[in-house]
Amino acid sequence: GTKNTSFQIALITDKGNIDDKSFNQGSWEGVEAFCKANKIKDYQYIKPEDTSDTGYLAAIDNAVTAGAKVIVTPGYLFEVPVYTAQTKYPEVKFILLDGAPHTADYVYETKSNVASIMYAEEQSGYLAGYAAVKDGYTKLGFMGGMAVPAVQAFGYGYLQGVEAAATELGLADGAITVTYHYTGDFAETDTNKAMAKTMYQEGTQVIFACGGSVGKSVMSAANEADAKVIGVDVDQRYDSTTVITSATKGLGASVQAVLESIYNTNSWDTYAGKTTYFDASNNGVGLPTVVIGDEKANAFDRFNSFDKAAYDEVYATLASGSIDLKRTLEVADPNGIATAEELTTGLNLKKVAVTVR
Amino acid sequence: MQNNQASPKFKDMITGITKSKAVSTFTAALLAIALGLIFGFIVMIVAKPENSWYGFTTMLFGGLRRLGDVFYYATPILMTGLSVGFAFKMGLFNIGASGQYTMGMFFALYVGFMWKLPPGIHWIACVLAGMVGGMIWGFIPGICKALANVNEVITSIMFNYIGMYLVDMWIQGNAVIYDSGKTRTSYLPVSAQIPSLGVTGSNVNVAIIIAIALAVILYIVLNKTTFGYELRATGYNRYASKYAGMNDKRNTMLTMLIAGGFSGLGGAFAILAPSTIIGSSMTYEPINVIAANGFNGIAVALLGSSNPIGIIFSALFISHIQRGGTVVSSLYGYKPEIIDVVIAIIIYFSAFAMLMNSNVARMIKKRRLAKEASGNPGNDGQQDRKEA
Amino acid sequence: MNKILNRAAALAAASFNGQGQKAPIESPSGQEAYSINYEDYSEVNMENYIIEMLHITKEFPGIIANDDITLQLKKGEIHALLGENGAGKSTLMSVLFGLHQAEKGEIKKNGEVVRVSNPKDANNLGIGMVHQHFKLVEIFTVLENIILGVEPNKAGFLQKKEAREKVMELSKQYGLHVDPDAIVEKISVGMQQRVEILKMLYRENDILIFDEPTAVLTPQEIDELMDIMRNFAKEGKSILFITHKLNEIMSVADRCTVLRKGKCIGTVEIKNTTKEELSRMMVGRDVNFVVEKQEEKLGEVVLQVSNVTVPSKISKKDAVKDISFEVRAGEIVCLAGIEGNGQSELISAITGLEKMSRGKVTLCGKNITKAPIRQRTKSGMSHIPEDRHKHGLVLDYSLEDNLVLQRYHQPEFQRGGFIKRPAVRSYAERLIKEYDIRSSQGAITIARGMSGGNQQKAIIAREIDKEHKLLIAVQPTRGLDVGAIEFIHKQLVATRDAGKAVLLMSLELDEIMEVSDRILVMYEGEIVGELNPKEITVQELGLYMSGAKRNMEKENSYAE
């Protein structure tokens, strides 16, 4: 005897909150946008009471109890729970972002009620690095959250983009410096701000803030140091005037696309039971090209010279698949933090001098 | 003269009831809980009036649907609650349960990953290691307090931070323990996990039984042994205990050592809990965050008025209402934080519920006396005045 | 013409007539009879009362501290208030001073009813009070303490210069020497009392209450204070003066009101009464303060203290300076002296509560200088501590738990770390019976709920019953009534007669003279006199205590 207790689309947040400027937020925006457009009222997000595999599984249980037919699980942390859930609830559809279901021992299997979505973060990072150097920046920074595959891919792509632009510009070896740092969390903290300020104090002109809410701290530091930031995941130009561009990945768009296939086009099979990559070829990643709410505005207005035309050009080469980017590196450190040498040799950097902090 | 005879009898009755300490602390706790729940209900009415009644009843009884989880989540806070409550008995405020908890968790993890031991022994070794870790982290503030008179509240706050930083650094520096791809610890070997109690869909495990047993043992130690006698004496009156030749410094250190051990066990129990998913386990993410279960332990101890048996019930109660809160939030669209607010309010009121209780008793008594007095208008004082 | 003041007198009124004549009347408790002098005062005098407290009743939970008390103060008189411990004197004065509110009764000033609901009201009425326990903020300067509450200020900012001038002037005028910039915790008790008096003068009070001001002074300082009080009276100030000491009343007071167990016994004109009568009024029977005891039989040395020095906690100086003495079996040695002359510190060092910086202490030949307290206790030291609430009892423990506070670890009361409850219970019950410790629920009564006298009895039972060779008793009768005092004195003497050594520390001159076999007087951390109570007078003892006289050199015979 209860009211309003069922919902058909559920999103389960991972450790972060729904406004984390990252996975949870991006995918939730996709869910909201889709539901609004299709007049679906019963959708909701659930915060698991425990950020462990069992906690996530319990949240899935809760969602199913409440009637969920489609469950969106943003992030690799759901890989193991979804593996169990796909068998436990065969009639429920799961959209797993940035991961593929597997057992605790890494035996992968994606059942037909699961759509696994991955993104080519390295391409997005590449575009950001490329644009910054083309725009004249020579002292760059990278502040990743933690060295997880997505953040690593962003960072490696970024360095490769920087190198590519420097080569195109014909700069000398070592002409570009990049300070490369993982903060160790995804939060807005005074310590992250202090780290960013120190980087700016050393002369860094722009920092690629690649770690959800870490961005808030970097923007705050940039504001005080009168310097620039590159955002991540979603278009962050609206968060601060210091953000020149953002290396986005189409979290919301991909969620919408999959929901579309379930509810409207009856084409779930395109995603079911496998991993689908969103990259430049299907407009899954990139820099923002429009300003929301103002069709005519120039999304590249915060660059000095880099513009839409230059962007389209490099984007086309990426989309064509002619550039082969590295997404992973062999890293000795248990934390996945590559040394400057590993980065330089692994990514074949010449023009770029990397300092790891 | 009549009231002189009537009032002592009545007074005896009142004091007989209210002076029984166990009863009055219990009713005080109930009063505080009622006030907290009322507040929660009000927030629910404001937020979503149409669901408020279902929400409220679910908050109250929803946990019953998930009894296994109630016990499972009660385990670590029961341990930190014992830790805080035990130190309280000795007059020490162990706000450092968090750091001890984290340290215990690390020691348990370390033994879990780095030592190869036969199943059946491995998890026990991990649990003991956790206890040792917590003990170390409680002992140092104990030493500072005993030997240098440093306020243990400040020391243990500092130690929460230092412990947290150290553990995170140690974990991230160990490739076996840390899985950088997932930014958290790897899955523990099954042999290191505490045996499950086999409730489907819940992680409830043997640890809850150990925890309750420890609470009972603690109760016995406190109330039946010379050691407990000394500790409580020191807690009540440090000077008298010194006068009686009790070793105040040693007892301070010992208390913090034991309290730390309890918190450490809490951390070990939390991280060593079995998983409902085969091959999986609990994990820890080293992101420089102070363990919340340490602070929850303070709430548990306060609500249980530091009595080990009371702490068992208050841990179960808080866990129960939290589970209800999760159900409320996923089913009725309330924010789960509502439960945290309710719990904080309960603790706030429980800080002076005893006094409210006795005020109520006094009010009743006054009314009663006033009634008697009005029944016999000519009382002694007035007669005297007329005479004089 | 008689004016009947209270019910007791009313009952008595039927049984006698005439003025200035002794007549037996019934005491409030209805047990013993005593006689009393009723003074003569007429209706006409009424106008002269500056303060009248009429039919004051004040209850505390469980006790009626003031029961229908009437007290009238004339302008310019010194009015003494006499009564046993707990008779309700301080309570009555607190009511007048606005610290407590009476349930019944009224206060009049110059014949008009006034409300005194807090000390501010009292101050506005010109009432000032020197409290039994000084109410001074220790970390403040003398000046700050004096002006606290009536600070001269401009827009809230302190004007200390102004205040200082006024204080210096008062100090000169009345010969109350103080240093306005000294920190209170570092000055002597005598000076602290002067600060309290200056506090009243600064407020221009003309009704002055002195609550047991002489308890902390030497006979010589007492004389000075008496002079100051007479001066005040001469200037037209009215004084209420609480004391237990009849001599003081006889020498300085004009009239005296006597309280007993919360009730008013009567008010007498001093010139018409005698000490004996006052004391009968006070306790309701003839008092025999003489302690019966035989000649001591000295045994071997039990406690030997050599060259002990103890640093002070509040100043850089030493509180105890190189002290040596010994106590033998079968004698009561008393440490006399004014509060704050190092006696407490010396005892703390001997009992192990504080560390000494130099010196040596042996107990029955065993060096216990650095021994932990438990070991001292085991080697035969029993200690009745100065502060029974701070050290002597765990107030939240039951009586039985308190009775085994020194013995719970002995095999008799524990096995394998577990306390043997039945053994504790039967032991407690034996002591309760032997020492007549009264409480509401017997062995399981929580100590906090017991009366001060019974709490003290419990401590004494515990310390005396325990196996010991040396009993250290520190102010064992403080705050107790006559009955309890008699009991304790008897116990001390019995202990001595049983061949134990007793070291007594006391501030009460009478107790010192009565109980001890030998007196060691301490002054400023040194022993300045070794006296035989049978050979000296109280006056002489006072001279030693005030440092005016000494018969001991620094290097004394006991030093090793």
Next chain:
Amino acid sequence: MDTIYYLVQNMLPVAVPLLLVALGGMFSERSGVINIGLEGIMLFGAFFGCLTVYGIQRTGMGPQMILLVGMLVSAIAGIIFSMLLSFAAVNMKADQTITGTALNMLVPAIVLLFSKMKFNSDGITTDVNFYIQKVPGLSSIPVLGDLFFRKTYLTVYIGFLFLILAAIIFYKTKFGLRLRACGEHPQAADSVGINVYVMRHAGVALSGFLGGIGGFFYAVGVMDGNANGHTGVAGFGFLALAVMIFGQWKPVRIMFAALFFAFLRILAYSVALIPFLHNLNLNQTYFKMLPYVATMIVLIFTSQKSRAPKAEGIPYDKGRR
């Protein structure tokens, strides 16, 4: 030299919240009430301050004006919230440590609950730029201009203004004298007609005032105008307690303690700028722990002599002897 300027410029906005909150703690404790709830009071102040900023950021008001309005609101919020403590501690004679702990638990829960219900967020994000690149005129003074009048926040000046005011109130006014008396010997204060209850309420209210502002200044000077129920004020309330004890419950010493702590904290994150420290090649965690370890060590050496207000933590009961 640049590095020194940098360290000082960045140390001050961190030191000021510590300073203010520790001063607040001082007022409370010197009146006799232990205030362990400072962490909660700070977050409460920060939350309402930021909420105000959020509400008026689009009105075209200048940023420094917005800051002042936010400060006012945070002060009021702090006072109101602190009344929960003084009610429990003074009127209900509750255990002060327990009450403070309950309040510390209550605030993040309330902030999270409200933010979730209102913004679907963990807290409030504002976008006003409070930063002052340079103070006109004063910034060109050699050395001093660089140290104190560039790259800073208005909070720094207000903070030091409050320090001066606090010291004056504490030592030069009759209010201060009475307040201190209540924390040492409430019976004495009562006996000279001072209402101990009122003074203790006032002491706690002042800690609410300063704690609320301190929290808001933390939000402004450290968190760019944001308040978050999850990260809260990063333990600054507790650190302020340590600063207060370290500062021996005295205003000027508290200032030095706050600066000391803030300096170590900034140093920990500026290691890269200081070749000598950088070359040590230590794990950064060691530097992060430095402020806490240093505070511990200082406390170990000073605690024997440390003297807390004598009557702190003891509920005052008129009837008690």
